[in-house]
Every structure is written in C-alpha cells, then in structure tokens.
Amino acid sequence: xxxxxxxxxxxxxxxxxxxxxxxxxxxxxxxxxxxxxxxxxxxxxxxxxxxxxxxxxxxxxxxxxxxxxxxxxxxxxxxxxxxxxxxxxxxxxxxxxxxxxxxxxxxxxxxxxxxxxxxxxxxxxxxxxxxxxxxxxxxxxxxxxxxxxxxxxxxxxxxxxxxxxxxxxxxxxxxxxxxxxxxxxxxxxxxxxxxxxxxxxxxxxxxxxxxxxxxxxxxxxxxxxxxxxxxxxxxxxxxxxxxxxxxxxxxxxxxxxxxxxxxxxxxxxxxxxxxxxxxxxxxxxxxxxxxxxxxxxxxxxxxxxxxxxxxxxxxxxxxxxxxxxxxxxxxxxxxxxxxxxxxxxxxxxxxxxxxxxx
Numbered sequence: 001x002x003x004x005x006x007x008x009x010x011x012x013x014x015x016x017x018x019x020x021x022x023x024x025x026x027x028x029x030x031x032x033x034x035x036x037x038x039x040x041x042x043x044x045x046x047x048x049x050x051x052x053x054x055x056x057x058x059x060x061x062x063x064x065x066x067x068x069x070x071x072x073x074x075x076x077x078x079x080x081x082x083x084x085x086x087x088x089x090x091x092x093x094x095x096x097x098x099x100x101x102x103x104x105x106x107x108x109x110x111x112x113x114x115x116x117x118x119x120x121x122x123x124x125x126x127x128x129x130x131x132x133x134x135x136x137x138x139x140x141x142x143x144x145x146x147x148x149x150x151x152x153x154x155x156x157x158x159x160x161x162x163x164x165x166x167x168x169x170x171x172x173x174x175x176x177x178x179x180x181x182x183x184x185x186x187x188x189x190x191x192x193x194x195x196x197x198x199x200x201x202x203x204x205x206x207x208x209x210x211x212x213x214x215x216x217x218x219x220x221x222x223x224x225x226x227x228x229x230x231x232x233x234x235x236x237x238x239x240x241x242x243x244x245x246x247x248x249x250x251x252x253x254x255x256x257x258x259x260x261x262x263x264x265x266x267x268x269x270x271x272x273x274x275x276x277x278x279x280x281x282x283x284x285x286x287x288x289x290x291x292x293x294x295x296x297x298x299x300x301x302x303x304x305x306x307x308x309x310x311x312x313x314x315x316x317x318x319x320x321x322x323x324x325x326x327x328x329x330x331x332x333x334x335x336x337x338x339x340x341x342x343x344x345x346x347x348x349x350x351x352x353x354x355x356x357x358x
Contacts (some may be wrong), residue, residue, distance in 0.1 A: 044174050045192055051140065053116065054192050056172040061119035061290045065134070065142075068120045072146040075131045075235060077112070080199040081192065082162035083154035084217040085133060086267065088231075090258040092131040092150070095232050095240050099253030105267055110286045122288035129235075135193050138202035147211060150231060151203040154217035155354040156196050157325035157337055160186045164328075179328050187340060197344035204348060216350075218357055221322050228254055322357050 046055045048062050070076075077092060079085040089112045093102055102108050113122035114133045123132055131150070134141050141149070154162075164182040167175040175182070182191075189195025207214035213234045220227040228251065232241035244251040256262060329337070341358065345351055 052190070052192055052194055054173060057117055058119070058290065062116055064120040065115040065118075066136075066140060068115060068123055068142045070142050070144040070147045072144070073129065074123075074144070074147045075129070076134055076141065076147060076149045077131045077152070078134045078136060078141060078149055078203065079152045080154075080159065080196055081135050082159050082166055084152045084220065085135070087217075087220070087258060087260075087263070088150065088152050088215075089131065089133060090263060091228055091231065091254060092235075094254040094257055095228065095235065095244075096129050096131075098243060099250040099257070101253075101257040106285050106287055109291060110288060113288050117291065118288040119290040121290060125288060137194065137199045138206060145211060148213070148235065149206075149209075149211060150213045150215065150234065151207075152215045152217060152220070153200050153203070153350075155322075155325075155357045156341060157329060157334070157358060158217075158322060159196060160337070161325045161328045163191065180333075183329075183333055187336060197340065200350070201344065201348075204350065216353055218322055218354065224255055224258075225251060 044055050045052045046057070046059065047053075048059050053062060075092070077085065077088050079088070089108060090102075093108060093111055094100070102111065109118070110122075110125075111127055111130045112133055113126055114135075115123055116133075116135055126132070160183060161179070163186065164179050167173045167182060168177075185191050186196065189198065193199060203212070203214065206212050213231065215227060215230070229241055229244060232244055235241075244254070325334075338358065341354075342351075
C-alpha cells in the first residue's frame with residue numbers, strides 16, 4: 001500500500017487488498033495536509049467512515065448527502081458508477097420537461113444534482129420536480145417510504161471498461177494506469193464506491209419494493225421507448241406517462257435528446273466549456289454551491305496537460321454500447337469475471353438478463 005498526498009486531501013493508493021483502519025481514520029481526520037501532486041498508476045481514493053469515494057470529493061459535503069432527510073416528492077436515480085447514470089439523468093429531466101432539451105450540463109447538474117459530490121444544499125436549491133443522483137449502495141442511501149428510487153445496473157464487463165476510461169480521462173481522478181491494472185482493482189472491489197457485485201445485490205434485494213424501479217442498461221438499449229414509458233409511469237402515470245402515450249412527438253423528442261449521438265455532442269462540449277470557465281464565471285453560474293467551490297478551485301493547466309488524454313476516448317460520454325468489453329478483456333480476465341459473476345449472482349435474475357452480453 002502507498003499513500004499519496006495532494007493539495008486538498010490525503011489520498012490512499014491501494015496496491016494491496018486491504019487498508020489499515022488507522023489509514024482510514026487518518027484520511028478523514030487530516031484532510032488539509034499538503035504535498036506535491038504527481039501521476040499515479042493506482043486508484044487514488046479517500047475513505048469516509050470506511051467507505052471508498054473519489055479523493056477530490058469534500059468529506060463533509062459527502063457526509064451531508066448521507067444525512068439528507070428526503071422530501072416526500074423526491075425521486076432518486078441510483079447507479080454504481082458507469083452504469084448509465086448520465087443517460088438516465090437526461091431521460092428523467094426530459095420526462096419532467098415533456099421532451100424539451102436542456103441547454104447545458106450546468107443546467108443538468110443544477111436540475112439533477114449529484115448529491116454525493118454536491119451535498120445536501122444542492123437538493124434544497126434544485127428546481128422541482130427533478131431527480132437526485134446517487135452512486136450509493138442501498139444501506140447508505142437516504143431512506144423514506146415516500147421517496148421513489150430508480151436503480152440502473154449494467155453487466156460488469158462493460159461497466160469495468162467504461163469505469164476504466166472514466167478514471168483515465170477525468171483529470172481529478174489522477175489515474176494513469178493501464179486497463180490490466182484497473183481490472184485488478186475492479187475485480188477486487190477496491191475502487192470508488194466499492195465492490196460492484198455487492199452494490200448491485202444491495203439494490204437487487206429491494207427490486208420488488210413498491211417504491212423501487214430496478215432497470216438494466218441492456219434492456220434500456222434494447223427498447224428505450226418502453227424503458228422511458230416505464231420510468232414515466234413509475235414517477236406519475238397521469239402526469240408523465242399519459243402525455244407520452246397521447247403525443248408520440250414528446251416521446252420522440254425524449255428519445256432524440258437522450259440519444260448517445262446527441263449526448264456525445266452536447267455533454268462532451270459542455271464539459272469542455274465548463275473546464276474553460278473562469279472562477280468568476282463559475283461562481284456566477286447556476287451550479288450547486290458546493291460544486292462552485294470545487295470547480296472554482298479547478299485543475300491547473302499543468303494538471304490538464306498531465307491527465308487529460310487527447311484521443312477519441314477522452315470524453316465524459318463515450319460509446320454507450322453493449323459488448324464493448326470484448327475489445328479489452330483477455331480470455332483469462334473474462335473467465336475470472338465470469339467466475340466471480342457466477343459466485344456472486346448465483347440464483348438471481350441477473351444471470352439470465354446478462355447471458356447474451358457476458
């Protein structure tokens with residue numbers, strides 16, 4: 001195990017399969033230690049009360065999200081990272097807006113805030129109705145019988161590949177390793193938000209709860225119109241599904257403005273524009289207040305030069321395909337993932353749902 005320090009928070013680079021409790025305490029109790037920053041080929045994280053999250057998240061902001069007291073009209077979109085979160089966020093915002101597209105990702109982040117990163121104030125300030133985003137396992141997400149939860153999962157092989165690119169291409173993660181290196185972290189469950197299989201199973205156990213809608217990325221890709229109608233009906237059939245059934249053009253617009261071709265143009269462009277904003281422009285934007293603080297102290301040009309990859313993969317929205325893992329996994333890696341899949345998900349519907357994509 002190695003420990004790296006940076007400008008804002010102690011960062012733990014996991015080269016071993018365990019972290020001593022003292023390191024976890026140290027990472028949460030001493031967040032202001034300052035040393036130089038440099039590229040790493042490990043995962044760089046922090047532990048908040050034993051739970052692994054990105055190192056650049058503010059610890060108290062994250063804790064405020066865990067302590068959020070849900071409103072009766074809240075809708076939560078929950079996923080393990082890289083399982084279709086942004087796609088589902090766009091769909092839900094479009095459902096609430098009856099097919100009218102958003103203008104930028106700043107608008108999305110305000111309308112559908114990522115509470116793990118933006119904190120409780122973002123939920124208090126967001127325009128409603130809209131969805132709040134979490135990446136939390138079931139036992140950590142704020143609970144209420146009145147809240148509605150949409151959970152989206154994805155086959156672990158495609159998730160692993162997408163997560164690898166996300167870690168490589170988002171400068172704040174400071175990950176400069178290979179896919180083979182990331183695979184070892186992923187299959188061991190030593191990545192931000194923990195073990196993929198434990199996360200999915202925590203929500204799978206509640207798939208039949210009346211206030212939980214459990215979806216897979218693959219079923220959404222196979223029949224997006226049915227998935228949109230299912231989400232709209234789950235939220236409020238009369239208010240959101242019925243208009244889509246009566247006016248096909250609304251449904252057509254939701255499909256169009258949440259398509260990967262459309263999002264690759266708009267989301268990636270918006271992310272580039274956000275990184276180019278001055279501190280003054282960020283502070284005057286509609287971003288949630290905690291994100292203003294974070295992006296107001298954003299990466300320096302040196303960091304962006306070090307970590308941003310100038311290739312076709314250096315985008316927040318990449319390909320959005322099913323089965324892309326075949327271009328990355330070796331036969332040995334595929335067999336190891338299949339083995340863990342069989343051990344962890346034995347006896348669940350997920351075995352059948354993903355038989356064609358695994």
